[in-house]
Amino acid sequence: MILGKCPYCGGNVLSKKITARGQKVHLYHCEHAMKEKDINDDYVFSATSTCRFQVYSNVLLRWNKRSLSELEMKKLLQEGQIVVRLHGKKGGSEYFKPLILDTEYGISVLWDTQLS
Template structure:
């Protein structure tokens, strides 16, 4: 399924269901971000890959955000940022932060910006 245009190269961003470490998640990736297996049986970007934009739906799990939905990814691609609800380690503290596309990590949290 096509979600929108890549913020870095203009290619289509696709949604793909995958299983990683026994967990079913979505992978949102640019059509120009091509991966292949290397000699160690790991997936790496190929030499012909023109873009590296990819986001795993559980990328914000560290801050107790279980998943980035397809709707959130569409909004991120259209508007350039989204607001997400994050939680502290114990799950008691709740706070809202902006998330933007990042060429190296896929998405980044803007920790210094306050959500109004």
């Protein structure tokens, strides 16, 4: 499924269901970010990859957000920023933070920004 345009190379960002570390997740990646298995059975970017944009849907799991949905990723690609609901370590406190595209990590949370 095509979600939008890659913010770095203009290629299509695709959604693909994969199993990572025994958990089923969505991988949102640029069509030009191709991976292959190396000699250790790890996935690495291939020599023909021209882009490295990718985001796993469970990237915000440490803040008790189970998944970044396809709809949220689509909106992030269109607008460049979305607001996500995160929770404290034990799930008690709830807070809203902006999420932006990041060239190094795919996405970043703006922790210093206060939303009303």
